[in-house]
Amino acid sequence: MLNPSRYAWTDTETLGAHLESRGVSRRDFVKFCGEMAVILGIGSTAAPRVAKALQSLKRPSVIWLQLQECTGCVESVLRTAEPTIGDLVLDVVSLDYQHTLMAGAGDAVEKAKQAAMAANKGQYLLIVTGSIPTKENGIYTTIGGRTAKDVLEEAASGAAAILALGACAHWGSIQAARPNPTGAVGVRDIIKNKPIVNIAGCPPIGDVVTATAVHYLTFGRLPAVDGEGRPLFAYGKRIHDQCSRRAHFDAGQFVQAFDDESARKGWCLYEVGCKGPATFSPCPIFQWNTRTSWPIGAGHPCIGCTEPNFWDTMTPFYGRLPNVGGFPVERRVDTIGMALALGAAAGVAAHGAATVLTQIRRRKATHQVPETSGDEGERHG
Amino acid sequence: MAKTKVVVDPITRIEGHLRIEAQSENGRIAKAWASSTQFRGIEIIMQGRDPRDAWAFTQRICGVCTVVHAVASCRAVEDALNIKIPANANTIRNLVHGMQFIQDHVIHFYHLHALDWVDVVSALKADPAATARLAQTLSPWPNNGEPEMRAVQERLKKFVGAGQLGIFTNGYWGHPAYKLPPEVNLLAVAHYLEALDWQRDVIRLHTVFGGKNPHPNFLVGGMASAINLDSTATINAERITDIADMIKRARVFVEQVYWPDLVAIAGFYKEWGAIGGGVPNFLACGEFPEADIRDLDKLYFPRGIILDRDLTKVHEYDHKKVQEFIHSSWYEYSKGPEAGLHPFEGETSPKYTGPKTPWTYLQDEAKYTWMKAPRYEGRPMQVGPLSRMLVAYASGHPDVKPMVAETLGKLQVGPEVLFSTLGRTAARGIETVLLARKMEQWLGEMISRIKNGDVATFTGDKWEPSTWPAKAEGYGFLDAPRGSLGHWVQIENGKIARYQCVVPSTWNCSPRDAQGQEGPYEASLQDNHPLVDPERPLEILRTIHSFDPCMACGVHVLDAEGREVVEVKVQ
Numbered sequence: 001m002l003n004p005s006r007y008a009w010t011d012t013e014t015l016g017a018h019l020e021s022r023g024v025s026r027r028d029f030v031k032f033c034g035e036m037a038v039i040l041g042i043g044s045t046a047a048p049r050v051a052k053a054l055q056s057l058k059r060p061s062v063i064w065l066q067l068q069e070c071t072g073c074v075e076s077v078l079r080t081a082e083p084t085i086g087d088l089v090l091d092v093v094s095l096d097y098q099h100t101l102m103a104g105a106g107d108a109v110e111k112a113k114q115a116a117m118a119a120n121k122g123q124y125l126l127i128v129t130g131s132i133p134t135k136e137n138g139i140y141t142t143i144g145g146r147t148a149k150d151v152l153e154e155a156a157s158g159a160a161a162i163l164a165l166g167a168c169a170h171w172g173s174i175q176a177a178r179p180n181p182t183g184a185v186g187v188r189d190i191i192k193n194k195p196i197v198n199i200a201g202c203p204p205i206g207d208v209v210t211a212t213a214v215h216y217l218t219f220g221r222l223p224a225v226d227g228e229g230r231p232l233f234a235y236g237k238r239i240h241d242q243c244s245r246r247a248h249f250d251a252g253q254f255v256q257a258f259d260d261e262s263a264r265k266g267w268c269l270y271e272v273g274c275k276g277p278a279t280f281s282p283c284p285i286f287q288w289n290t291r292t293s294w295p296i297g298a299g300h301p302c303i304g305c306t307e308p309n310f311w312d313t314m315t316p317f318y319g320r321l322p323n324v325g326g327f328p329v330e331r332r333v334d335t336i337g338m339a340l341a342l343g344a345a346a347g348v349a350a351h352g353a354a355t356v357l358t359q360i361r362r363r364k365a366t367h368q369v370p371e372t373s374g375d376e377g378e379r380h381g
Numbered sequence: 382m383a384k385t386k387v388v389v390d391p392i393t394r395i396e397g398h399l400r401i402e403a404q405s406e407n408g409r410i411a412k413a414w415a416s417s418t419q420f421r422g423i424e425i426i427m428q429g430r431d432p433r434d435a436w437a438f439t440q441r442i443c444g445v446c447t448v449v450h451a452v453a454s455c456r457a458v459e460d461a462l463n464i465k466i467p468a469n470a471n472t473i474r475n476l477v478h479g480m481q482f483i484q485d486h487v488i489h490f491y492h493l494h495a496l497d498w499v500d501v502v503s504a505l506k507a508d509p510a511a512t513a514r515l516a517q518t519l520s521p522w523p524n525n526g527e528p529e530m531r532a533v534q535e536r537l538k539k540f541v542g543a544g545q546l547g548i549f550t551n552g553y554w555g556h557p558a559y560k561l562p563p564e565v566n567l568l569a570v571a572h573y574l575e576a577l578d579w580q581r582d583v584i585r586l587h588t589v590f591g592g593k594n595p596h597p598n599f600l601v602g603g604m605a606s607a608i609n610l611d612s613t614a615t616i617n618a619e620r621i622t623d624i625a626d627m628i629k630r631a632r633v634f635v636e637q638v639y640w641p642d643l644v645a646i647a648g649f650y651k652e653w654g655a656i657g658g659g660v661p662n663f664l665a666c667g668e669f670p671e672a673d674i675r676d677l678d679k680l681y682f683p684r685g686i687i688l689d690r691d692l693t694k695v696h697e698y699d700h701k702k703v704q705e706f707i708h709s710s711w712y713e714y715s716k717g718p719e720a721g722l723h724p725f726e727g728e729t730s731p732k733y734t735g736p737k738t739p740w741t742y743l744q745d746e747a748k749y750t751w752m753k754a755p756r757y758e759g760r761p762m763q764v765g766p767l768s769r770m771l772v773a774y775a776s777g778h779p780d781v782k783p784m785v786a787e788t789l790g791k792l793q794v795g796p797e798v799l800f801s802t803l804g805r806t807a808a809r810g811i812e813t814v815l816l817a818r819k820m821e822q823w824l825g826e827m828i829s830r831i832k833n834g835d836v837a838t839f840t841g842d843k844w845e846p847s848t849w850p851a852k853a854e855g856y857g858f859l860d861a862p863r864g865s866l867g868h869w870v871q872i873e874n875g876k877i878a879r880y881q882c883v884v885p886s887t888w889n890c891s892p893r894d895a896q897g898q899e900g901p902y903e904a905s906l907q908d909n910h911p912l913v914d915p916e917r918p919l920e921i922l923r924t925i926h927s928f929d930p931c932m933a934c935g936v937h938v939l940d941a942e943g944r945e946v947v948e949v950k951v952q
Contacts, residue, residue, distance in 0.1 A: 100493075101393075104393065107916075141398060178426065202441065258603070289585045294593060
């Protein structure tokens, strides 16, 4: 994963400070700027102005709103390894508003947020965790006496782009599970005029979050996304297509009950409810917590938490996605995946049909799932 | 000085959304109100679901204490269906929950609480050599040398010099209540950064057993992580070695960094041993079963109740004496607003009656929070590390009693200082040290069982709903990092009919009841509590953070039927 602190002069600090830390004096720096000014044809007298412009390059401002949520997404980002959260906060970005870590409170932090939004208008990156309750004029979450919706709309208006971090900010998640008592929705349901990237998952893997932020800061644009707004570099493949237990699926070797002989051999968890065949997620590749393991790796079926409405479409979690009637090894995985998705819709939760099917269709429409290739290898976004 | 109305919203460095209002006069707080400003409705959502899925839903109540609701939920369902889990599963849960405690308490100290006591800007003035000398008198920790301290200070200087203060913007730097010498401040900043790296490492224990953190996976009837020494895909010797190393690194950091820092910093703030005591009653439901959960004498941290700060008597805890009230909360009851309901008959209909947003003040309102008011035999109770350590101390616990005595000796203070803001923070450290030492023993016991051929991690005889009675109810308890947690579940025809939680922050953040008794946050802020500058409410943060609030946990909906949620009218 990219770690900007390993690169020479990036956005991690002002250029002046960066050069100084490497033993370049201010006098040398101004001299350099004079030469640059001549080369650029704007005359050596412009040197101080060039120097000032370069020196004032700052760490990009990030404003982080925590709305209706459990703080699990913040904790997940605290677990990132490359860059570490310490590097991120001190060297990579200027985290100008974040409830969990900020030193001040109340008015002091609200003023800090207002100042950062004004100073970086149109340029800051807005990170949002948590859903937005819409029933009863949004009274179900307030911050500083204002509703979550009000706070979000204000912060979004001056943002360059928005990272909707986690299932709650993506589509509402647990709060939006049937019957959605507070009318919870995701960021995309409120904000329509800004680029939004959805970092799906409950929570997402911290490294996906930082990789997306680093992508934006390093390449100056947001990563390519799928129909759900999820970055392809992380969510481009189904868990089933990358699973370390896939060979057991193909060989028809299934865990029938937890802790049975086949569970102790690490066989496929499909029969005890695994939702990997219907879930697009980086879990098997990125893995969790410095690549220590991942849910299926630790013996529990996938619950499908990167997919919208998974609390209703993927439950009961231990219910088996319907049998697809034998699946010989040579059979194309897409066909099986489609059959499983259809079956899931019919057998696990009837009203989930549209959602799961739509996911597959959308991907086909946007060429994220190849129509033909029998190869179960690379997918192309 | 005139009476000043104070509002602190948002309270930062906590989980969730909390608003504190107060009235201050002559540098003291006269009255305080704690308001929870978020409502999510998770128990309504639980209704009609598969009880075996409940752990995953309730786990999402909180992503900070990401283990506790999941385990309490499994225990509630296992209680209802009379499932006894294998010894290995119990040990794995203890290891997972134990590491949750250790990691969570250290994060709380450095990243949520320390900046109430540590002036980051002052650290710029420290002498790195003197800092290293001081650090080396406190602890043998190898990263306390002068080069390390100098490097941290340089990094901080560069950060401040760049003019972008980020998370430190508008902190209360230079506030007269900050008392640490620059060198202690620098040492704390160094360990603030080290702890960020440390926590990421040790919490991987959750990933080995639960596949991820936050929100590792659990299983009704045991744990899903099978044990097989001869497989690459299960708990095997390689995994056990990794875990053993994490446990060791956790203990060393707690013993050589967290605990010495806590004691050193506390030494400069002894006056906080007489501030913020508040509610004099303490409840601990007990935790870390070392045998079957039903064997209540085999809990490592014992169960019990202390009343009126009387440490000569530990009263028995009975969950049937818990009731929730809504006198000051935005809900209504079918039995009227003054009824108290046990969770098995609990009901909740949200009814917002507060002012239109944006709010100015809530303190003049009759109802002012989404938090209900749990009471034990009508009494407000403190829960959390201090309650656990007081109950254990008063019970003559063989590990807790000497550790408390040693701590009081080091600080040269008497046991009366335990009833305070400082006492809550110290108790958290004490139990962390004890748990960090206990983990190795638990892992050793599991290794012994594996050696003897016992590798079971799951009991499946009651897995199928066809084996369940038509009706069942269960109580799952767990003493979480922030205090006593209870889940109450009622199952009918294989589905959840009612699900209710009374959680630590509901106890601690509870509002006033009909008798006018304040909840613990409020009572603590009204107990000999300074507030020198209402514009910079540093002292309020100290006391509120000493409870380690977890607001998302505290707020929940307990709708018996899950279908008649009364429409809320903003008035």
